[in-house]
Amino acid sequence: MDEMPQRIAPSTDRTAAARLLGCAPxxxxxxxxxxxxxxxxxxxxxxxxxxxxxxxxxxxxxPASTSTASAQPPNSPRR
Structure with missing residues (x-):
């Protein structure tokens, strides 16, 4: 069974938080x-x-996916 993600405290170093989140500080x-x-x-x-x-x-x-959704619904016309 998957564990629930833990909150990263605001006092955590930005570099350490970035490593946990997989992004840049x-x-x-x-x-x-x-x-x-x-x-x-x-x-x-x-x-x-x-x-x-x-x-x-x-x-x-x-839990919801970490990927971002498209701004337009799939059946809407493209401009």
Whole structure:
């Protein structure tokens, strides 16, 4: 069974948090829900931290993917 992601405390060093999150230190920022550290800026950023995303997922479902979704629905016309 998968473990639930843990919140990264805001007192954690940015470089250490970046290693845990798989991003650059300058891409690390605060989660607006829990104020923990998350991959907030840059490519593939997630504003909500992995712990908050996992907590909001319904029981029995895997946590939300870390990939970013397209801004347009699949059936919308491209401009």
């Amino acid at each position: 300058h891409d690390v920022g605060y989660c607006p829900r829990c104020q923990g550290l998350t991959h907030r800026y840059g490519r593939h950023a997630q504003i909500i931290c992995p712990a908050c995303r996992a907590a909001q997922a319904p029981p029995g479902e895997p």
